[in-house]
Amino acid sequence: MKGFILSFRSEFYKSRKTAGFWGAILLPFFVSLMALLIFYFKSEKFITMPAMMLWVQFALVALGLMGTLLLPMYTIFVAYSVNNVEHKADTWKTLFSLPISRWSVYGAKFAYAVFLVLLCLTLFVLFTITFGNLLSVLKPELKFNTYHLEWELTQVYFKLFLSSLGILSIQFLMSLLWSDFIKPMGVGFILTIVGVTAASKGWEYSYAFPYAHPMVALTTMFKNKKGPAQDIVIDVFTKDVFVAVAVSAVVFVVGYFIVQRKSVK
Amino acid sequence: MVIRTEGLSFSFGSQQVVKSLSLQVPEGSIYGFLGPNGAGKTTTIKMLLNLLQTDEGSIFVFEKELQTNRIAILSEIGSLIEQPAIYAHMSGRENLLNRAMLLGVKDARVDEMLALVKLTNAAGKKAGQYSLGMKQRLGIALALLSDPKLLILDEPTNGLDPNGIIEIRELLVRLTRDHNKTVFISSHLLAEIERMATHVGIINNGELLFQGSVKDLEAISQPQVYVETDNTVDAANLLKRNNYEVVDINHENLTVPFTSKKQMGEINALLNQNGITVFAINKQHKDLENLFLAITKSN
Missing domain, CATH: 3.40.50.300 (P-loop containing nucleotide triphosphate hydrolases)
Structure with missing residues (x-):
C-alpha cells in the first residue's frame, strides 16, 4: 500500500507541468466560461425562462459538449498522457526496477488517470454552479439564485464519470502497451465516432459498447420523461453505467496480468 | 558472491x-x-x-x-x-x-x-x-x-x-x-x-x-610495448641481440611483449645508448577483436 501511495504522489509530481494535468483544470474552466459569456451577452433570450429551465439550459452547454465528443476525447487523452510521460522519457525500465511492486506502479498510474477524469468532471460541477451564481449577480434579471441544481448536477456528472471508466480502462491499456501516439489515439477516435453514432441513432445495444456510454448516460439520466417536469430526478445507476464499471474492472485486471508478465524493453 | x-x-x-x-x-x-x-x-x-x-x-x-x-x-x-x-x-x-x-x-x-x-x-x-x-x-x-x-x-x-x-x-x-x-x-x-x-x-x-580477476586477464590479453624510432630495423636487431622478442615490425614501429614498466625503461635506455632516437614508447592493449582471438586460442 505504501508503494501505491508513493507511486500516486509521484504521478502527480511528474504530471504537474504537463498538458494532461492542466487539461483537467482548463477544459472545464473554458467550457464553463463559454457558457457564461453566451448567457451574459444573449441574456435577453433567457430572461423569460423559469429558474429551473435556466439552470438546465446553462448546464447543457457543457453537458452537451461533454456527453457527445468531449468526454470520450478527454478520457482518451488522459490515458495517453499518463503513459506517454514514461514512453517519452524511456523510464518504464526505471519504474519497474524500483523496489516497488509492479502492482503498485500499475495500479497507481491507473488510479491517477481515474483521478484526473474525476477532477475534470468535479470542476465542471463547481464552475457551472459558480458561474451560474455569478451571472445572477452580473445580470440580476437572470434568476439563477432562485433555484438550486447543485445536487442534480453532481449526480449527472458522477454518472458521466462512471460512464467514462470503460473507455478509460481500454485506452489506458492501449496507451501502456503502444508507445506511439497514433495507434491508441486513432483506434480511440474511430471507436468514439462509432459509439456516438450508435448512441445517437438509438441502437438498442449501445449500452453494451463502452465508447457509447457517455452519450447513453445522458439519454438515460432522467428518471421520468413523461409529462411536464416539476422537479428533475436523476437516475445514476442505469444499465449502461453498470456495463462501463464492469468493463473497467475486467480490463484493469487483465492489464495487470499483462504488465506482470511483460518484459520491459 | x-x-x-x-x-x-x-x-x-x-x-x-x-x-x-x-x-x-x-x-x-x-x-x-x-x-x-x-x-x-x-x-x-x-x-x-x-x-x-x-x-x-x-x-x-x-x-x-x-x-x-x-x-x-x-x-x-x-x-x-x-x-x-x-x-x-x-x-x-x-x-x-x-x-x-x-x-x-x-x-x-x-x-x-x-x-x-x-x-x-x-x-x-x-x-x-x-x-x-x-x-x-x-x-x-x-x-x-x-x-x-x-x-x-x-x-x-x-x-x-x-x-x-x-x-x-x-x-x-x-x-x-x-x-x-x-x-x-x-x-x-x-x-x-x-x-x-x-x-x-x-x-x-x-x-x-x-x-x-584483472591479473588473469592480463595474462591472456598480453599488453604490448609499442616503439617508434628513427630506424626500426636497427632497433629490432638491437633488441633481438639483447634477448627481447620482437613480435611485430614494420616501417613505422615495432612491438615487444610487455612485462613491466621497468622493462619499458630499459628498452628506452638501450635504444638511446646505441644511438637510436626514440620518438615514442608506450604500453598498448589488444583491441577486443584480438583479445577474443587470444582467448579462443588459449582455451
Whole structure:
C-alpha cells in the first residue's frame, strides 16, 4: 500500500507541468466560461425562462459538449498522457526496477488517470454552479439564485464519470502497451465516432459498447420523461453505467496480468 | 558472491541472445562486463534487474533468489541502463526529488548527489536541455540516490568527455574501496575496464568467454610495448641481440611483449645508448577483436 501511495504522489509530481494535468483544470474552466459569456451577452433570450429551465439550459452547454465528443476525447487523452510521460522519457525500465511492486506502479498510474477524469468532471460541477451564481449577480434579471441544481448536477456528472471508466480502462491499456501516439489515439477516435453514432441513432445495444456510454448516460439520466417536469430526478445507476464499471474492472485486471508478465524493453 | 547466475539464457523469439551464462561477482569488486555491441550485455543486465523474465537458469543477488525476493533485492541496487531515463520536462533537481520520493530518501540527499556529480549549478535547468554528459551524470546521481550496496551501470561513460570519464572512474573506485560497495559495469572498451576493474567477465554472442580477476586477464590479453624510432630495423636487431622478442615490425614501429614498466625503461635506455632516437614508447592493449582471438586460442 505504501508503494501505491508513493507511486500516486509521484504521478502527480511528474504530471504537474504537463498538458494532461492542466487539461483537467482548463477544459472545464473554458467550457464553463463559454457558457457564461453566451448567457451574459444573449441574456435577453433567457430572461423569460423559469429558474429551473435556466439552470438546465446553462448546464447543457457543457453537458452537451461533454456527453457527445468531449468526454470520450478527454478520457482518451488522459490515458495517453499518463503513459506517454514514461514512453517519452524511456523510464518504464526505471519504474519497474524500483523496489516497488509492479502492482503498485500499475495500479497507481491507473488510479491517477481515474483521478484526473474525476477532477475534470468535479470542476465542471463547481464552475457551472459558480458561474451560474455569478451571472445572477452580473445580470440580476437572470434568476439563477432562485433555484438550486447543485445536487442534480453532481449526480449527472458522477454518472458521466462512471460512464467514462470503460473507455478509460481500454485506452489506458492501449496507451501502456503502444508507445506511439497514433495507434491508441486513432483506434480511440474511430471507436468514439462509432459509439456516438450508435448512441445517437438509438441502437438498442449501445449500452453494451463502452465508447457509447457517455452519450447513453445522458439519454438515460432522467428518471421520468413523461409529462411536464416539476422537479428533475436523476437516475445514476442505469444499465449502461453498470456495463462501463464492469468493463473497467475486467480490463484493469487483465492489464495487470499483462504488465506482470511483460518484459520491459 | 554479490551476483551469482547459473545457466542463464534468454531468447528474443528464435534468436538466443544470452547462452547459459554463469556470472560470479564478488563483494567489493568492480566487475567489468566486457563485450562488443550486441553481445548480450544489456539483456543480461535487464535480467539481473528482473525487467526481462529469464528463459532458463537462476539469478542470486546477495545470495537470495531474485524472483522470490524481488523487492528486497531491488532496494539494495542502483542502476543505470542504456541512455539515462530522465523526465525532460522536469529539472535535474525535480528528477532527483521524484526518485527520492519513490525511494523514501530524504530530500537533503538530493543536494548531496547534485554536488557529487557536479550538477548543482544546473540543478534548476530542465533536464531536456542538458548535454549528453550532463544527462549521464544525472543518471549516475539517480542510481546512487538510495546509497545502494550494488551499482549496476550499463556503459555509464558513454557521451562523457575525458574529464568526466576520469571522475566517474575515481568515484567508482572510491565507492568500492571506502564504502565497500560492489559495482557491476558494462563496457565495450577493454582499456576502460582494465583501468578500473578488479574482475572481468567477457561476453561475445551471448557466451561468456572469460571470467576472472584483472591479473588473469592480463595474462591472456598480453599488453604490448609499442616503439617508434628513427630506424626500426636497427632497433629490432638491437633488441633481438639483447634477448627481447620482437613480435611485430614494420616501417613505422615495432612491438615487444610487455612485462613491466621497468622493462619499458630499459628498452628506452638501450635504444638511446646505441644511438637510436626514440620518438615514442608506450604500453598498448589488444583491441577486443584480438583479445577474443587470444582467448579462443588459449582455451
